Structure formats: C-alpha cells, structure tokens
Amino acid sequence: MHNAGYRDYSLTEPNAKASFxxxxxxxxxxPRKRLKELMKRSDLQALTNYALWLALVVATGALLVTVWGTAWAWPMALIYGVFYGSGADSRWHETGHGTPFKTRWLNDAFYHLASFMSLRNPHLWRWSHARHHSETIIVGRDPEIAFPRPPSVRDWVLNLLYIPAITKELGKMVRISIGNLTDAEKNFLPESEWPKTFAASRAQLMVLALVGLAAIALQSWLPLVLIGLPTFYGSWLHHVLATTQHAGLAEDVPDHRLNSRTVCLNPIFRFIYSNMNYHVEHHMxxxxxxYNLPALHEAIKADCPPAYRSLWACYREMVPAVLRQQSDPNYYIRRQLPAGAGTTPTYERPVIAAE
Amino acid sequence: MPNWIRACGANDVEAEDLVRFDHGDRTFAVYRSPDDEYFCTDGLCTHEQAHLADGLVMDYEIECPKHNATFDYRTGEAKRAPACISLATYPVKIEAGSVWIEI
Structure with a gap:
C-alpha cells in the first residue's frame, strides 16, 4: 500500500530554501600525503580503460553489423548494448567528476560522448550530480534519490529496460531543447548555464534525428539498434549495479557510511561499472x-561497515528492505559501524518558517 | 594602509600543494606552485563553501574537494563548473622564511 505524502521529495518550495x-x-x-597520492590523475591509466571500452563497443558493434539479419544478432546486440549503455553510464559519471584524466579536454570529450550515449544532458546532469554529492539522500534536496519512500518496485523493474528513466530523459531532451526548464531544475542549475544546456539538448536531438533518417533511408532498424536504442536495451546491467548505491538505506544522515554501500564485484562488472561499487569511498x-578506489577502500575500511561480499549478498538484504518500505516507509537498513569507528556528526533538518 | 599577516612558514607548504590559514573569522588558502612561487586566495570554494585546503593542486589550478570545481589560483579565475564565481586573490611576499599575505 502506498502512503503518498510520507515525505516531500520535491526540490521546490519550501525545500528550495533548506540547503544543508x-x-x-x-x-x-x-593522511593528507596518502590522499594526495590517491587523488592523482593518470592519463595513461584512464586511457587504458577508456580505449579498451571504446574498442569493445566498436568491435561488438562491428560483429553486430556482420551478423545482422541472422539469429546471432540477438545475443550480439545484448553484448554490444551492455558495453554501449551500461559502459557509457558509468563513464558519464566518472568524467562528469572530471577525475579519470589529468588532461581536461580528454575528460570533457569523453564526458560529452558518454552523456550522449546515456541520453543525458551534460550540463543539467553535472549540476544535478553536484547537488547529489552536497546533500546525498537528503529528502527535498537531493535530486537523484532513486528510491523515494515508499519506493515504486514497478518503476525499478521497468527501469531494467530504462523505460521510465530514459523516456523521462528523452522528454526532458525535447523540453529543454525548446528552452523550457522546470522549477526543480532551476533550483540547482544557475541561469548562466541555461544557454549551453539548451544547446546540448538540441545537438543531441539532432544526432538522434540523423540516425533516425539513416534508418529510414536504409529501410533498416540497424542504425537505431547501434545508436540510441542501446541506451534502453543495454543499460540494465548498470541499473542492477547502481541500485545497490543507496536503496533501502538511511535518509537525512550526514555520513556516507550509513547512506551508501560498497559491494565486492567481479572484475568484468567492475570494468563496466568503473569501480562505482566502491560507493562509500566515492562519496566520501x-x-x-x-582506478584508485580499491586502494582508498583499503585505507578506510576499518572505519566503515563491512563491504557486501557479493551482489547477491547485497540484494538479499536490499530487496526485502525495499519491499517492506512499500508498506512501512519509515523502515530502513541500519548499517553497523565497526567498534572504534569515527562518530556520525549530529544532524537536524532545519525548520523552515512559513512566510 | 597595507596589512601584512604572517600566514605560515615557507616550508610548511609543499611544492604543488596548499595549506589552510585562518585569520579572525576568515579563512585563506596559501599555495606553492610547482616552480616554487607562492599565492593566496580565499579559502572557501565559491560554489558551496568547501575548504579548498582539502582539494588537489595540479600545476596552477586548485580543484575543490566537494564537486571538482577548479580555479587558477594565480588569478582566482573559475575554470570549471560548478564554480561560476572567481576566487579573491591576495598579494603574497616571502620574508625571513615565512609567507606573508596582504589582506
């Protein structure tokens, strides 16, 4: 049973005034010395990863073209789609932070490429994600709370094909291309950023339109299966992995050890997901x-709740919690800090006076 | 009337790094460039007031630890979103092994 109105997750008034x-x-x-080592960027390390990823996208795409029209096209599209959709989403995120490459233009070039591949407006999402990091899972302030309570399991399942999320992104792309921002978007996007935000949506729409025209001209779905549609049919793995980031955990707590998860994953998933399974470390x-998150994990793990040993271990705890939140929105998973760990700062939501 | 304040020892800052310096109710960031020049800016990011001293100096830029906004610490210029407003900068001199800033 949904308990609508349990909490106000909207970013508009009165929450707009309540910055935390x-x-x-x-x-x-x-130690500062160790942190400086961990923060250091390496074009070589980043390029090794990103070049391999692009090579896999191109190679599996070429194989898909080769087997197009045969039964092999289906499994090939599945593999291609995962490298395209799921691989791009995590790389959009990383380059949005500007951290993988030392050379800025390389970060920016991959950021715009991956933003298009994940059908995200690069400017709007940069600012939205900045807010997510400032006020992680703070109700009414964080625009990226994926599981507002009570959570919608229907939306979660549909999002395995990115249907609600990307349908929303496509609608947003059209809306923004005609210069229309919502009040919530205006809440975190400064006015000086609006012109380039509009221009980016127009450019992305134009590329998609060209791909659509190519499909019509060639009388084939292939161009769209290669560009555009993989975001729908290939992002499921990213979604399965990204769900573990915060779902079912505490809200309104200024401690990423309690509102985020670190999950041990196999090297293939970690490659596709750009090590975002170290999510406590990433937020902190x-x-x-x-590429330095595993080392950061080693540096702080004694101060954090234990990492989940596998994706299965995480889902075994998370799914029942999310299901329970449907009828009991006050329920959440209380992560246990180890003995001797640092203390969570006290935090109270500001009271917003009525005008 | 210039008001020169001793911020730190010249060797308290490593090359291509910064330190935080608090004075009264204000906070500053004192930088040492890769070629051993010293600079000073306001200590808080203009985006959301994070302490820049926790950030990363790369060549002549400081990157905010919170959202990766970057500034040229020689001029204070905001170089990367989400910072849109430049940092205030302050004159610096080195005397008797100390870094002095004029505020």
Missing part, C-alpha cells in the same frame, strides 16, 4: 579517480 550543503559530513581519516572522497 554546509552541514558537516563525516570523512574517514586519511569524490576527488579520487575510479
């Missing part, structure tokens, strides 16, 4: 590039 970005957030102690020290 200056609240003290907990950070596990890491977002300057650390993805």
């Amino acid at each position: 970005c200056n609240a003290e957030w907990y950070a596990s102690p890491v 020290y977002s300057m650390v590039p993805f």
Whole structure:
C-alpha cells in the first residue's frame, strides 16, 4: 500500500530554501600525503580503460553489423548494448567528476560522448550530480534519490529496460531543447548555464534525428539498434549495479557510511561499472579517480561497515528492505559501524518558517 | 594602509600543494606552485563553501574537494563548473622564511 505524502521529495518550495550543503559530513581519516597520492590523475591509466571500452563497443558493434539479419544478432546486440549503455553510464559519471584524466579536454570529450550515449544532458546532469554529492539522500534536496519512500518496485523493474528513466530523459531532451526548464531544475542549475544546456539538448536531438533518417533511408532498424536504442536495451546491467548505491538505506544522515554501500564485484562488472561499487569511498572522497578506489577502500575500511561480499549478498538484504518500505516507509537498513569507528556528526533538518 | 599577516612558514607548504590559514573569522588558502612561487586566495570554494585546503593542486589550478570545481589560483579565475564565481586573490611576499599575505 502506498502512503503518498510520507515525505516531500520535491526540490521546490519550501525545500528550495533548506540547503544543508554546509552541514558537516563525516570523512574517514586519511593522511593528507596518502590522499594526495590517491587523488592523482593518470592519463595513461584512464586511457587504458577508456580505449579498451571504446574498442569493445566498436568491435561488438562491428560483429553486430556482420551478423545482422541472422539469429546471432540477438545475443550480439545484448553484448554490444551492455558495453554501449551500461559502459557509457558509468563513464558519464566518472568524467562528469572530471577525475579519470589529468588532461581536461580528454575528460570533457569523453564526458560529452558518454552523456550522449546515456541520453543525458551534460550540463543539467553535472549540476544535478553536484547537488547529489552536497546533500546525498537528503529528502527535498537531493535530486537523484532513486528510491523515494515508499519506493515504486514497478518503476525499478521497468527501469531494467530504462523505460521510465530514459523516456523521462528523452522528454526532458525535447523540453529543454525548446528552452523550457522546470522549477526543480532551476533550483540547482544557475541561469548562466541555461544557454549551453539548451544547446546540448538540441545537438543531441539532432544526432538522434540523423540516425533516425539513416534508418529510414536504409529501410533498416540497424542504425537505431547501434545508436540510441542501446541506451534502453543495454543499460540494465548498470541499473542492477547502481541500485545497490543507496536503496533501502538511511535518509537525512550526514555520513556516507550509513547512506551508501560498497559491494565486492567481479572484475568484468567492475570494468563496466568503473569501480562505482566502491560507493562509500566515492562519496566520501569524490576527488579520487575510479582506478584508485580499491586502494582508498583499503585505507578506510576499518572505519566503515563491512563491504557486501557479493551482489547477491547485497540484494538479499536490499530487496526485502525495499519491499517492506512499500508498506512501512519509515523502515530502513541500519548499517553497523565497526567498534572504534569515527562518530556520525549530529544532524537536524532545519525548520523552515512559513512566510 | 597595507596589512601584512604572517600566514605560515615557507616550508610548511609543499611544492604543488596548499595549506589552510585562518585569520579572525576568515579563512585563506596559501599555495606553492610547482616552480616554487607562492599565492593566496580565499579559502572557501565559491560554489558551496568547501575548504579548498582539502582539494588537489595540479600545476596552477586548485580543484575543490566537494564537486571538482577548479580555479587558477594565480588569478582566482573559475575554470570549471560548478564554480561560476572567481576566487579573491591576495598579494603574497616571502620574508625571513615565512609567507606573508596582504589582506
């Protein structure tokens, strides 16, 4: 049973006034010298990963073209789609932080490419994600709470094909291309960013239109199966992995150890997901590039709840919690800090006076 | 009337790094560039007031630890979103092994 109105997740008034970005957030102690080493960017390490990813996208795409029209096209599309859709989503995120490459234009080039491949407006999402990091899972402030309570299991299942999320993104792309922003978007996107936000949506729409025209001219679905549609049929793996980031955990707590998860994954998933399974570490020290997150994990793990040993272990706890939240929205998973761990800062939601 | 304040020892800052310096109710960031020049800016990011001293110096830029906004610490210029407003900068001099800033 849905208990509508349990909490107000909207970013508009009165929440728009209640910024908690200056609240003290907990950070596990890491000596400055070690942190500087971990924050260092390496074009070589980033390029090795990104070039391999692009090579896999191109190679599996070429194989898909080769087997198009045969029964092999289906499994090939599935593999291609995962590298395209799921691989792009995690790389959109990483380059949005600007952390993988030392050279800025490389970050920016991959950011715009991956933003298009995941059908996200690069400017709007940069600012939305900045807010997510300032006020992680703070109700009415974080625009990226994927499981507002009571959660919609229907939306979660449909999002395995990215249907609600990407349908929303496509609608957003059209709306923004004609210069229309919602009040919630205006709440985190400064006016100086609006012109390039509109221009980016127009450019993305134009590319999609060209792909559509190519499909019509060739009388074939192939161009759309290669560009555009993989975001729908290939992002499911990203969605399965990204659900573990915060679902079922505490809201309104200034401690990423309690509102985020670190999950052990196999190397293939970690490659596709750009090590975002180290999500506590990523939120606590977002300057650390993805390839140094395992080392950061080692540096702070004694101060954090134990990492989940597998995706299965995480889902076994998370799914029942999310199901229970449908009828009991006050329920959440209380992560246990180890003995001797640092203390969570106290935090109270500001009372917003009525005008 | 210039008001020069001692911020730190010159060797308290490593090359290509910064330190935080608090004075009264204000906070500053003192930088040492890769070629051993010293600079000073306001200590808080203009985006959401995070302490820049927890960030990363790369060449002549400081990156905010919270959202990766970057500034040229020589001029204060905001170089990367989400920062849109530049940092205030302050004159610096080195005397008797100390870094002095004029505020």
